Amino acid sequence: MSSTEQLAILPATKEPFQIVYADDVLLVVNKPARLLTVPGRHPQNQDCLIRRVQREFPFAEVVHRLDYDTSGLVILPMTKRVLSDISKQFQARMVHKHYIAVVAGKVAKTQGIIELPIASDNDNRPLYKVCQQDGKPSVTRYKLLSYDSTTDQSRVQLEPVTGRSHQLRVHMLALGNPMLGDTLYASSDVTGKSSRLMLHAEYIRFQHPLTKQPVEFSAAAPF
Incomplete structure:
Protein backbone atom coordinates (compact mmCIF):
# COMPACT_ATOMS: atom_id res chain seq x y z
CA MET A 1 0.00 0.00 0.00
CA HIS A 96 -22.87 -15.36 -5.62
CA LYS A 97 -23.15 -11.59 -6.00
CA HIS A 98 -24.21 -9.14 -8.59
CA TYR A 99 -23.84 -5.40 -8.81
CA ILE A 100 -25.66 -2.61 -10.63
CA ALA A 101 -23.56 0.04 -12.35
CA VAL A 102 -24.12 3.00 -14.66
CA VAL A 103 -21.36 3.45 -17.21
CA ALA A 104 -20.50 5.92 -19.94
CA GLY A 105 -21.39 5.03 -23.52
CA LYS A 106 -23.29 2.10 -24.96
CA VAL A 107 -22.03 -1.35 -23.99
CA ALA A 108 -21.33 -3.08 -27.29
CA LYS A 109 -22.93 -6.45 -26.46
CA THR A 110 -26.11 -7.17 -24.53
CA GLN A 111 -24.20 -9.67 -22.40
CA GLY A 112 -20.79 -11.24 -22.20
CA ILE A 113 -17.84 -12.38 -20.13
CA ILE A 114 -14.73 -10.28 -19.50
CA GLU A 115 -11.61 -12.39 -18.90
CA LEU A 116 -8.72 -9.97 -18.42
CA PRO A 117 -5.95 -10.48 -15.81
CA ILE A 118 -5.56 -7.70 -13.25
CA ALA A 119 -2.40 -6.53 -11.50
CA SER A 120 -1.46 -3.68 -9.20
CA ASP A 121 -0.41 -0.57 -11.14
CA ASN A 122 2.89 0.05 -9.35
CA ASP A 123 3.42 3.40 -11.06
CA ASN A 124 -0.02 4.67 -10.06
CA ARG A 125 -0.88 3.19 -6.68
CA PRO A 126 -3.49 2.46 -5.38
CA LEU A 127 -4.80 1.77 -8.90
CA TYR A 128 -4.97 -1.56 -10.70
CA LYS A 129 -4.65 -2.37 -14.40
CA VAL A 130 -5.12 -5.09 -16.97
CA CYS A 131 -1.76 -6.86 -17.32
CA GLN A 132 -1.25 -10.01 -19.38
CA GLN A 133 2.21 -10.69 -17.90
CA ASP A 134 1.75 -10.23 -14.16
CA GLY A 135 -2.02 -10.04 -13.70
CA LYS A 136 -4.10 -12.57 -11.76
CA PRO A 137 -6.91 -14.29 -13.67
CA SER A 138 -10.05 -12.15 -13.37
CA VAL A 139 -13.52 -12.91 -14.71
CA THR A 140 -16.65 -10.73 -14.81
CA ARG A 141 -20.02 -11.56 -16.35
CA TYR A 142 -22.02 -8.57 -17.56
CA LYS A 143 -25.51 -7.88 -18.89
CA LEU A 144 -26.81 -4.69 -20.44
CA LEU A 145 -30.05 -3.71 -18.69
CA SER A 146 -30.82 -0.47 -20.53
CA TYR A 147 -29.27 2.29 -22.61
CA ASP A 148 -30.21 5.98 -22.51
CA SER A 149 -29.34 7.57 -25.83
CA THR A 150 -30.06 11.05 -24.46
CA THR A 151 -27.29 10.83 -21.87
CA ASP A 152 -25.26 8.13 -23.67
CA GLN A 153 -25.19 5.98 -20.54
CA SER A 154 -25.71 2.26 -19.99
CA ARG A 155 -27.12 0.51 -16.95
CA VAL A 156 -25.48 -2.88 -16.47
CA GLN A 157 -25.60 -5.87 -14.15
CA LEU A 158 -22.15 -7.14 -13.19
CA GLU A 159 -21.30 -10.50 -11.66
CA PRO A 160 -17.72 -10.88 -10.41
CA VAL A 161 -16.73 -14.54 -10.78
CA THR A 162 -13.37 -13.69 -9.20
CA GLY A 163 -12.89 -11.07 -6.51
CA ARG A 164 -9.92 -8.90 -7.46
CA SER A 165 -9.53 -5.40 -6.07
CA HIS A 166 -11.27 -2.83 -8.30
CA GLN A 167 -12.13 -5.67 -10.71
CA LEU A 168 -15.47 -4.32 -11.91
CA ARG A 169 -14.13 -0.79 -12.44
CA VAL A 170 -11.05 -2.00 -14.32
CA HIS A 171 -12.98 -4.45 -16.49
CA MET A 172 -15.62 -1.92 -17.52
CA LEU A 173 -12.90 0.62 -18.25
CA ALA A 174 -11.23 -2.00 -20.47
CA LEU A 175 -14.50 -2.37 -22.40
CA GLY A 176 -14.45 1.37 -23.01
CA ASN A 177 -17.29 2.01 -20.56
CA PRO A 178 -15.93 3.65 -17.39
CA MET A 179 -18.28 4.02 -14.43
CA LEU A 180 -19.88 7.36 -13.75
CA GLY A 181 -18.49 9.09 -10.68
CA ASP A 182 -15.31 6.97 -10.65
CA THR A 183 -12.64 9.35 -9.40
CA LEU A 184 -9.90 6.72 -9.75
CA TYR A 185 -10.32 5.44 -13.31
CA ALA A 186 -12.70 7.66 -15.28
CA SER A 187 -11.83 10.90 -17.07
CA SER A 188 -12.98 14.13 -15.44
CA ASP A 189 -15.95 14.53 -17.79
CA VAL A 190 -17.25 11.05 -16.87
CA THR A 191 -16.50 11.50 -13.17
CA GLY A 192 -18.41 14.78 -13.12
CA LYS A 193 -21.62 13.18 -14.37
CA SER A 194 -22.38 11.78 -10.92
CA SER A 195 -21.82 12.92 -7.35
CA ARG A 196 -20.96 9.32 -6.36
CA LEU A 197 -19.53 6.16 -7.87
CA MET A 198 -22.40 4.50 -9.68
CA LEU A 199 -21.72 1.00 -8.36
CA HIS A 200 -23.96 -0.89 -5.94
CA ALA A 201 -23.84 -4.48 -4.63
CA GLU A 202 -27.52 -5.32 -5.20
CA TYR A 203 -27.77 -9.08 -4.63
CA ILE A 204 -26.02 -11.81 -2.64
CA ARG A 205 -26.68 -15.55 -2.24
CA PHE A 206 -24.90 -18.04 0.00
CA GLN A 207 -25.50 -21.08 2.22
CA HIS A 208 -26.61 -20.32 5.76
CA PRO A 209 -23.84 -21.76 7.98
CA LEU A 210 -26.23 -23.36 10.47
CA THR A 211 -29.23 -24.50 8.42
CA LYS A 212 -27.14 -25.28 5.31
CA GLN A 213 -30.01 -23.88 3.24
Whole structure:
Protein backbone atom coordinates (compact mmCIF):
# COMPACT_ATOMS: atom_id res chain seq x y z
CA MET A 1 0.00 0.00 0.00
CA SER A 2 1.35 3.38 -0.95
CA SER A 3 2.06 6.17 1.51
CA THR A 4 -0.39 8.32 -0.44
CA GLU A 5 -3.17 5.81 0.12
CA GLN A 6 -2.25 5.40 3.79
CA LEU A 7 -2.52 9.12 4.39
CA ALA A 8 -5.64 9.76 2.33
CA ILE A 9 -8.53 11.19 4.35
CA LEU A 10 -11.84 9.63 3.34
CA PRO A 11 -14.70 11.54 5.01
CA ALA A 12 -17.42 9.19 6.28
CA THR A 13 -20.96 9.79 5.11
CA LYS A 14 -23.65 10.64 7.65
CA GLU A 15 -26.02 8.23 5.89
CA PRO A 16 -26.70 5.22 8.14
CA PHE A 17 -26.34 1.55 7.20
CA GLN A 18 -29.52 -0.49 6.88
CA ILE A 19 -30.11 -3.94 8.38
CA VAL A 20 -31.42 -6.22 5.63
CA TYR A 21 -31.31 -9.45 7.68
CA ALA A 22 -30.40 -10.41 11.23
CA ASP A 23 -30.42 -13.63 13.26
CA ASP A 24 -28.35 -14.90 16.18
CA VAL A 25 -25.23 -15.65 14.13
CA LEU A 26 -25.04 -13.28 11.17
CA LEU A 27 -26.15 -9.97 9.72
CA VAL A 28 -26.62 -8.73 6.18
CA VAL A 29 -26.43 -4.94 5.96
CA ASN A 30 -26.69 -2.35 3.21
CA LYS A 31 -23.58 -0.14 3.33
CA PRO A 32 -23.93 3.43 2.09
CA ALA A 33 -21.45 4.89 -0.38
CA ARG A 34 -18.52 6.91 1.01
CA LEU A 35 -17.99 4.70 4.05
CA LEU A 36 -15.05 2.37 4.65
CA THR A 37 -15.93 -1.21 5.60
CA VAL A 38 -13.10 -1.32 8.18
CA PRO A 39 -10.99 1.44 9.79
CA GLY A 40 -8.42 3.10 7.54
CA ARG A 41 -4.78 3.73 8.41
CA HIS A 42 -5.20 7.47 8.71
CA PRO A 43 -6.32 8.55 12.24
CA GLN A 44 -9.23 10.43 10.69
CA ASN A 45 -10.49 7.31 8.90
CA GLN A 46 -11.73 5.45 11.98
CA ASP A 47 -15.47 5.90 11.35
CA CYS A 48 -16.49 2.86 9.29
CA LEU A 49 -19.21 0.29 8.75
CA ILE A 50 -18.00 -2.36 11.19
CA ARG A 51 -17.54 0.12 14.06
CA ARG A 52 -21.01 1.53 13.51
CA VAL A 53 -22.51 -1.97 13.43
CA GLN A 54 -20.59 -3.09 16.54
CA ARG A 55 -22.27 -0.38 18.61
CA GLU A 56 -25.46 -2.42 18.27
CA PHE A 57 -23.97 -5.87 17.55
CA PRO A 58 -20.64 -6.07 19.46
CA PHE A 59 -19.67 -9.49 18.08
CA ALA A 60 -20.07 -8.63 14.39
CA GLU A 61 -16.96 -9.29 12.27
CA VAL A 62 -15.87 -8.64 8.69
CA VAL A 63 -15.53 -11.48 6.19
CA HIS A 64 -15.55 -9.42 2.96
CA ARG A 65 -15.46 -5.75 2.03
CA LEU A 66 -16.85 -3.17 -0.31
CA ASP A 67 -14.80 -0.21 -1.49
CA TYR A 68 -15.30 3.15 0.23
CA ASP A 69 -17.14 4.52 -2.83
CA THR A 70 -19.36 1.45 -3.38
CA SER A 71 -22.71 0.89 -1.70
CA GLY A 72 -24.55 -2.37 -1.14
CA LEU A 73 -24.81 -5.67 0.67
CA VAL A 74 -22.23 -6.91 3.17
CA ILE A 75 -22.36 -10.14 5.22
CA LEU A 76 -21.20 -9.72 8.84
CA PRO A 77 -20.78 -12.97 10.82
CA MET A 78 -21.25 -12.81 14.60
CA THR A 79 -19.47 -16.00 15.70
CA LYS A 80 -16.03 -17.45 14.89
CA ARG A 81 -17.65 -20.58 13.49
CA VAL A 82 -19.83 -18.62 11.09
CA LEU A 83 -16.93 -16.35 10.13
CA SER A 84 -14.91 -19.43 9.19
CA ASP A 85 -17.81 -21.00 7.28
CA ILE A 86 -18.59 -17.87 5.22
CA SER A 87 -14.89 -17.35 4.53
CA LYS A 88 -14.64 -20.89 3.14
CA GLN A 89 -17.71 -20.26 0.98
CA PHE A 90 -16.03 -17.20 -0.51
CA GLN A 91 -12.85 -19.19 -1.18
CA ALA A 92 -14.87 -21.96 -2.86
CA ARG A 93 -16.83 -19.38 -4.92
CA MET A 94 -20.09 -20.50 -3.33
CA VAL A 95 -21.11 -16.90 -2.63
CA HIS A 96 -22.87 -15.36 -5.62
CA LYS A 97 -23.15 -11.59 -6.00
CA HIS A 98 -24.21 -9.14 -8.59
CA TYR A 99 -23.84 -5.40 -8.81
CA ILE A 100 -25.66 -2.61 -10.63
CA ALA A 101 -23.56 0.04 -12.35
CA VAL A 102 -24.12 3.00 -14.66
CA VAL A 103 -21.36 3.45 -17.21
CA ALA A 104 -20.50 5.92 -19.94
CA GLY A 105 -21.39 5.03 -23.52
CA LYS A 106 -23.29 2.10 -24.96
CA VAL A 107 -22.03 -1.35 -23.99
CA ALA A 108 -21.33 -3.08 -27.29
CA LYS A 109 -22.93 -6.45 -26.46
CA THR A 110 -26.11 -7.17 -24.53
CA GLN A 111 -24.20 -9.67 -22.40
CA GLY A 112 -20.79 -11.24 -22.20
CA ILE A 113 -17.84 -12.38 -20.13
CA ILE A 114 -14.73 -10.28 -19.50
CA GLU A 115 -11.61 -12.39 -18.90
CA LEU A 116 -8.72 -9.97 -18.42
CA PRO A 117 -5.95 -10.48 -15.81
CA ILE A 118 -5.56 -7.70 -13.25
CA ALA A 119 -2.40 -6.53 -11.50
CA SER A 120 -1.46 -3.68 -9.20
CA ASP A 121 -0.41 -0.57 -11.14
CA ASN A 122 2.89 0.05 -9.35
CA ASP A 123 3.42 3.40 -11.06
CA ASN A 124 -0.02 4.67 -10.06
CA ARG A 125 -0.88 3.19 -6.68
CA PRO A 126 -3.49 2.46 -5.38
CA LEU A 127 -4.80 1.77 -8.90
CA TYR A 128 -4.97 -1.56 -10.70
CA LYS A 129 -4.65 -2.37 -14.40
CA VAL A 130 -5.12 -5.09 -16.97
CA CYS A 131 -1.76 -6.86 -17.32
CA GLN A 132 -1.25 -10.01 -19.38
CA GLN A 133 2.21 -10.69 -17.90
CA ASP A 134 1.75 -10.23 -14.16
CA GLY A 135 -2.02 -10.04 -13.70
CA LYS A 136 -4.10 -12.57 -11.76
CA PRO A 137 -6.91 -14.29 -13.67
CA SER A 138 -10.05 -12.15 -13.37
CA VAL A 139 -13.52 -12.91 -14.71
CA THR A 140 -16.65 -10.73 -14.81
CA ARG A 141 -20.02 -11.56 -16.35
CA TYR A 142 -22.02 -8.57 -17.56
CA LYS A 143 -25.51 -7.88 -18.89
CA LEU A 144 -26.81 -4.69 -20.44
CA LEU A 145 -30.05 -3.71 -18.69
CA SER A 146 -30.82 -0.47 -20.53
CA TYR A 147 -29.27 2.29 -22.61
CA ASP A 148 -30.21 5.98 -22.51
CA SER A 149 -29.34 7.57 -25.83
CA THR A 150 -30.06 11.05 -24.46
CA THR A 151 -27.29 10.83 -21.87
CA ASP A 152 -25.26 8.13 -23.67
CA GLN A 153 -25.19 5.98 -20.54
CA SER A 154 -25.71 2.26 -19.99
CA ARG A 155 -27.12 0.51 -16.95
CA VAL A 156 -25.48 -2.88 -16.47
CA GLN A 157 -25.60 -5.87 -14.15
CA LEU A 158 -22.15 -7.14 -13.19
CA GLU A 159 -21.30 -10.50 -11.66
CA PRO A 160 -17.72 -10.88 -10.41
CA VAL A 161 -16.73 -14.54 -10.78
CA THR A 162 -13.37 -13.69 -9.20
CA GLY A 163 -12.89 -11.07 -6.51
CA ARG A 164 -9.92 -8.90 -7.46
CA SER A 165 -9.53 -5.40 -6.07
CA HIS A 166 -11.27 -2.83 -8.30
CA GLN A 167 -12.13 -5.67 -10.71
CA LEU A 168 -15.47 -4.32 -11.91
CA ARG A 169 -14.13 -0.79 -12.44
CA VAL A 170 -11.05 -2.00 -14.32
CA HIS A 171 -12.98 -4.45 -16.49
CA MET A 172 -15.62 -1.92 -17.52
CA LEU A 173 -12.90 0.62 -18.25
CA ALA A 174 -11.23 -2.00 -20.47
CA LEU A 175 -14.50 -2.37 -22.40
CA GLY A 176 -14.45 1.37 -23.01
CA ASN A 177 -17.29 2.01 -20.56
CA PRO A 178 -15.93 3.65 -17.39
CA MET A 179 -18.28 4.02 -14.43
CA LEU A 180 -19.88 7.36 -13.75
CA GLY A 181 -18.49 9.09 -10.68
CA ASP A 182 -15.31 6.97 -10.65
CA THR A 183 -12.64 9.35 -9.40
CA LEU A 184 -9.90 6.72 -9.75
CA TYR A 185 -10.32 5.44 -13.31
CA ALA A 186 -12.70 7.66 -15.28
CA SER A 187 -11.83 10.90 -17.07
CA SER A 188 -12.98 14.13 -15.44
CA ASP A 189 -15.95 14.53 -17.79
CA VAL A 190 -17.25 11.05 -16.87
CA THR A 191 -16.50 11.50 -13.17
CA GLY A 192 -18.41 14.78 -13.12
CA LYS A 193 -21.62 13.18 -14.37
CA SER A 194 -22.38 11.78 -10.92
CA SER A 195 -21.82 12.92 -7.35
CA ARG A 196 -20.96 9.32 -6.36
CA LEU A 197 -19.53 6.16 -7.87
CA MET A 198 -22.40 4.50 -9.68
CA LEU A 199 -21.72 1.00 -8.36
CA HIS A 200 -23.96 -0.89 -5.94
CA ALA A 201 -23.84 -4.48 -4.63
CA GLU A 202 -27.52 -5.32 -5.20
CA TYR A 203 -27.77 -9.08 -4.63
CA ILE A 204 -26.02 -11.81 -2.64
CA ARG A 205 -26.68 -15.55 -2.24
CA PHE A 206 -24.90 -18.04 0.00
CA GLN A 207 -25.50 -21.08 2.22
CA HIS A 208 -26.61 -20.32 5.76
CA PRO A 209 -23.84 -21.76 7.98
CA LEU A 210 -26.23 -23.36 10.47
CA THR A 211 -29.23 -24.50 8.42
CA LYS A 212 -27.14 -25.28 5.31
CA GLN A 213 -30.01 -23.88 3.24
CA PRO A 214 -29.45 -21.31 0.47
CA VAL A 215 -30.38 -17.77 1.44
CA GLU A 216 -30.50 -14.71 -0.80
CA PHE A 217 -30.88 -11.00 -0.18
CA SER A 218 -31.26 -7.90 -2.31
CA ALA A 219 -31.17 -4.14 -1.85
CA ALA A 220 -32.18 -1.96 -4.78
CA ALA A 221 -29.61 0.47 -6.12
CA PRO A 222 -30.24 4.04 -4.87
CA PHE A 223 -29.63 5.39 -8.38
